[in-house]
Structures are given as C-alpha cells and as structure tokens.
Amino acid sequence: MKKELENRDDIYQLVSQFYIKLLQDDSIKHFFDEMVQNDSLEAHLQVLVDFWDNMLFYTGSYRRNAMRPHLLLNQTKPFLAEHFTTWLHHFNTTVDTLFIGDVAHATKTRALSIATVMELKVNQL
Numbered sequence: 001m002k003k004e005l006e007n008r009d010d011i012y013q014l015v016s017q018f019y020i021k022l023l024q025d026d027s028i029k030h031f032f033d034e035m036v037q038n039d040s041l042e043a044h045l046q047v048l049v050d051f052w053d054n055m056l057f058y059t060g061s062y063r064r065n066a067m068r069p070h071l072l073l074n075q076t077k078p079f080l081a082e083h084f085t086t087w088l089h090h091f092n093t094t095v096d097t098l099f100i101g102d103v104a105h106a107t108k109t110r111a112l113s114i115a116t117v118m119e120l121k122v123n124q125l
Contacts (some may be wrong), residue, residue, distance in 0.1 A: 004101040014107075015048040021090040028086050030115060031077055044055050055110055056103055066114075067121060074122045084119045088112060 005014065019041065023029050035041050047064070054062040070079075091111045095104050 002098060002100045005056070005095075005099040005103040005107060007048065007057075008049055010099070011049045011052045014098060015045050015052065015100065018091055018094040022087070025086060025090065028083055028090075031073065031079075031083070033110065042043060052107070056107060063119070067118065070118055071122065079119070079122045081119065084115045088115050 003010075015124070019032075023032060024034065032041070035044055047062075050061040051064075051066060053059045073079075088111060092108050095108050095111075099107075
C-alpha cells in the first residue's frame with residue numbers, strides 16, 4: 001500500500017529502489033560502474049538520503065555541492081539528453097510506486113528541476 005513520503009526512512013526506501021532500476025538499465029548503468037566496483041553504493045545512497053532530506057524537509061543535512069561530482073563525471077562519461085529522460089522516468093516511477101501525497105508530488109517536481117538544471121550545466125561545457 002502506498003503511503004505519504006514522510007521521513008529519512010522513506011527517502012532511503014525511495015533512493016534504494018530507484019538505484020535498483022538505474023543499475024538494471026543498460027542505457028544508464030555505466031555511470032555507476034565505479035561506485036559499484038568500489039563497493040561505495042551504500043555510502044552514495046546515504047548522501048542521497050541527506051540530499052533529499054534537505055530538499056524536502058529543509059533539515060540542513062546536506063552541505064555539499066551536488067553539481068560538482070556530476071560535472072566531473074560528465075568529463076569522462078558524457079551525459080546525453082536521453083540519460084536525463086531515463087533518470088527522470090525511473091525516479092518518477094519509483095516515487096509513484098511507493099508514495100502518494102503532496103511531498104511525493106513535490107519530490108517529482110524537484111527532480112525535474114534538478115535534471116533540467118544539470119542538463120543545462122553539462123551542456124555549457
């Protein structure tokens with residue numbers, strides 16, 4: 001049964017399920033090869049929980065530059081428009097599968113904004 005997205009545990013469930021989809025998608029999983037090989041996926045998921053906890057609940061739990069690692073990755077594994085489309089599709093379907101309500105909707109809206117800004121920034125290089 002779907003529920004409201006309410007806390008860090010819910011965010012962890014969201015990002016964990018989202019990354020399962022990303023890692024099963026041949027069109028996008030190559031971006032995560034190094035993370036998986038270095039066994040740092042769990043650490044990355046915790047960073048994502050901090051990020052989304054801050055984005056959705058304004059906790060101050062994330063104090064990094066979210067754009068920087070993506071810009072660095074783009075130098076060796078360029079992001080294409082279809083990658084952003086795929087990322088957003090998997091994110092939105094994961095949210096829709098697990099959650100309902102205003103916060104779930106806001107999460108998808110913020111994800112669209114993030115993907116749009118990131119795509120604009122990587123294309124400036």
